[in-house]
Amino acid sequence: MTQVVLGVDLGTSSVKVSAVDRQGQIVAQQSFDYPLTQPHPGWSEQNPEDWVNGTTVAIVNLILKDGLNPADIAGISYSGQMHGLVLLDDNNQVLRPAILWNDTRTTSQTQEIAEKMSEEFVAITRNLALEGFTLPKILWVKENEPEIFKQAKMFLLPKDYLRYRMTGNLAMDYSDAAGTVALDVVHKVWSKAVQKTFDLPASFFPELIESTDFAGYISESYATFSGLHTSTKVFGGAADNAAGAVGAGLLNANMVMSSIGTSGVVAKFEDRADVDYKGDIHFFNHAIPNKFYSMGVTLAAGDANAWFKSVFGEDIPFGDWVNEAAQSLVGANGLIFTPYISGERTPYPDADIRASFTGIDRTHQRADFIRAVLEGIIFSFKDIMMIYDREGANFDTVVAIGGGAKSSLWLQIQADIFNKKVTTLVNEQGPGLGAAMLAATGLGWYDSVQDAANKIIKFGTTYYPNPEAVANYDQVYAIYQTIYAATKEISHELLTYRRQLKH
Ligand SMILES: Nc1ncnc2c1ncn2[C@@H]1O[C@H](COP(=O)(O)OP(=O)(O)O)[C@@H](O)[C@H]1O
């Protein structure tokens, strides 16, 4: 009998469930895709029931197809897409589709928060109130769907809703709670000032737990539904970027993580709460008690690549598509892409900016366009790194995770644009492995999350910057940096035009 833990990575495009043994080996893995709806420009919603069904299908497949014995599943924990608003009524029924992290309908609510609380808000929550975060979404529903809001008794985040459906218990872990921007990050309590200013009762906010805390057993009803046993213990879990940081071994201040999922993230471990990025970079509680991490977000990273492929190369597998970029040159033959297809967050908190190709020439081929997309995404990561540089943060290693880290070409582009060494993980399952490590630590298999990381994480290939490419990218990046300001007004006008078309 080999005991395993399940790490459930509830992503934006799919849920991936990894079964991990005591040595940290992934023994089996199943995933299930679900849709995302965009009823208006800037809106992004999912049906929470799809998360529950997708997770259940993946678990059933682990049992039936991979032969996992439910009695051997000792624990389960989660990594969840952050910030998504799930509203529950008195009977814990979902009131409306979840409003996701990449939904940017909330610009006026972010302005309202800034006007009402200004610097006090950043001091408490350690973040600006950006469109993607949960509090503006709550206020949007309050203002635009009062009949629904009247029935709302509590809110949860995506993986917390999934955990509720698997255990029957309502709770939220600190790392995800920080992304609501209603948490007093340093004191680890819901902010009374936020509750009072926006007239939200304390009962609307769920109980807070640590990522490795025991959160209940699998309920009778979910056991019947999934085939799991009621003896399986469930643990808090974490925001996907915190779980990804755990799974990437981001436990040391000299390391930065770059994650190319649907979104893109550059994150840094923070030992102490007294670093002050003034809201230019997010600052959240880590999945490790009393530790923190900072991060900047490119709203569409892997998604910009996926979008471009869906329009111009639908049937081509991702690996082949990305490799086609090798036929182009460093700097994509003088073609630059800015990846703002869904607006941007860091360093430009601008929901209405849109993407651009600049410098299209009669000679450009598809390979140049693909390469420009891959490079533009990494230039936007470099923009985040420039904030760390500005604040004097020292780091020498970038750990690359996410779907984008499957491509050695894209990894080399990262090393050359960052001018840093970029390291991969042997088992590139950052968030899912991180989630499994949280369950394993909660079960007592390891003394701490750090202990689990030391025993489990194995770094893979390292990509070193090529000096010639670095010099070329320096030139192209300098041009890239001017494009946001140059395209801002045009983008905003075009979006206004598109919004008129829709209504
Ligand atoms: N073979 C590949 N090579 C490079 N990039 C890839 C490959 N496969 C997928 N990707 C990229 O990874 C992204 C998905 O990453 P993933 O971490 O699975 O996302 P999420 O967790 O947000 O659902 C895709 O949008 C795509 O751009």
Ligand SMILES: O=C(CO)[C@@H](O)[C@H](O)COP(=O)(O)O
């Ligand atoms: O909004 C953020 C972080 O602030 C995103 O990183 C989401 O957490 C979604 O993650 P992926 O589905 O792209 O992994």
